[in-house]
Amino acid sequence: MKETLDAYQYWPYEGRPKIDWPGGARVAFWVAPNIEYYEIDPPANPHRKAWPHPHPSVPGYGIRDYGNRVGHQRQMALLDKYGVRGSVSLSVALCEHHPDIIAMCRERNWEFFSHGIYNTRYTYGLSEAQEREMIRDGIESIHRHTGQACAGYLAPALSHSEHTLDLFAEVGQELFGEDAGIYTCDLFHDDQPTPIRLRSGLRFLSVPYSLEMNDTIVFAVNKVEPRHYLTMLKRHFDRLYAEGAESGTVMCIPTHSYQVSCPHRIKAFEEALEYITGHGDVWIATGREIARHYLDNHFDTASQDIAARAGG
């Protein structure tokens, strides 16, 4: 085990090269609907329990299934209304279980990125070869079912190894060149994209996802009241929008339809979308579009600045 994560270097928020988003936008705004499948009877992983009680864990399984049976269509209707194309964090087994959900995302030209096979199969305890196989399965499944090269990765249930980012970039870029394996959602160290250092030297970056704005963290972990979530989202946006006048920032709302699409929560989410998309200088984007723009315009400059300022 390592004391520090060596995926990125210390790089202070102030004094960085300016990020210019398309159209002079201040904030790149993206919504990442997690479309997940939790198994009712997953195999045991010695490092983490999938369910708190003996299987079948009916309450936990049931509410997640609510997201798939009921919630996604509600969220799709809202994202359509506010002109947002989702960037789907996908349990790829859902392509087999519920292909009609995948079809609805494809009709909307949404992006798919890998979130593992199931959200009940963790990275913990896998050998490097096994993790490589799981990551390859994710990328190949997305290509087979959607035709897309998988640009991003959010490890299943945010379970990682020391090699997760290396492996995703290596497998993705081996299969599809720089159309796949280019960004990670697993790091929460910044409000702007940042270059990530890999053992392979491949070009790869972190696109800010957000744990703080993630509805499951907000509602299920931090127990926030639904209408306060709206306040949090507005404050988060207001500050990133203000700071984005100097250099572009990123705001992501990671969602789960079993949380935000519940009848008592969806109104607050809609008001947040209305508020954010009602601002002029917002680039409504997908994860891939943000990563691509950054790679093409800012990655090399940023890497040089990081090298020049190494050690602070």
Added chain:
Amino acid sequence: MALDDSYLRYPKRRHGYDHDRYGWSMLADRPAIRWPDGKSLAVWINLSLQFYPLNQRGIPFKVPNGMTMPYPDLRHYSLRDYGNRVGIYRVLKALERYSVRPTFAVNAQLAQQTLYLMARLRDQDGEFLCHGWNMDHLHYGGQDRAEEADIVQRSLETLRELSGQPIRGWLSPARSQSWNTLDLLAENGFAYCCDWVNDDLPYPLSTERGRLTAMPLSSEIEDQFVMSQNLHSEDSWVAQVKDAFDYLLEESANQGGRLFALSLHPWLVGQPHRIACLEEVLEYVSGRDGVWQAPAGEILDAFLAQTGESG
């Protein structure tokens, strides 16, 4: 030592679900249904009447809201008992004030202990459903089938006798089930089960002994989930219930009938500082166009009559 390669094999990676209890179907894709008199939103007000034993075994887990202190945990035992002595009578007044026809989910052992209360509830023009034996007799994966079969049968027979009703519905304590629970319910003649919270309409469940219907009793706006688990304020609970009601009422008008299920616990919402919040909620949901308020079994029957399926 890495995990066995079987960890990366997925025998149930297939169309539909990784189990055979019900079929894959998205709510918005189903034919629109209408409730009686052309109403679009069925409102089910559920009161759970519970007995939390003082000598809690906690097998296989300690139930939420149960005993947490070293034995004897007088504070939690008596605070839950408060619901059956005091809170319920306050709640009944509120229900009467807004002409609510309630559904009572009763632990069978509590029915044995509170004959006066049972007589009072029988006068309410409502429905009883079986909420298992008590809050420390859980149904769980790995449980001995004969033991579970005995609990189901004993609970049903006890409540049937003390309620004077046939008893068609089941709510597991803590909504916890074994792999056999649904089969045992069908075997005992139950028509519906409320444990699964994956829909805003009833839907068919399959069992070894034929059909059962899922009646989703929402846990997300349940009083104990919002105020006791999430520790939200009473005012926030009212706002959440109203928001959920408004959303489902609008969706039901646009897309087809929906079920609004509100689960309540007299030990919580029957407290003096919370009862006005319940009254506010009941006033809000009872005075609206498009609403049909009924006990769970009547909602089930209206659903089955329309979908052409037998209960």
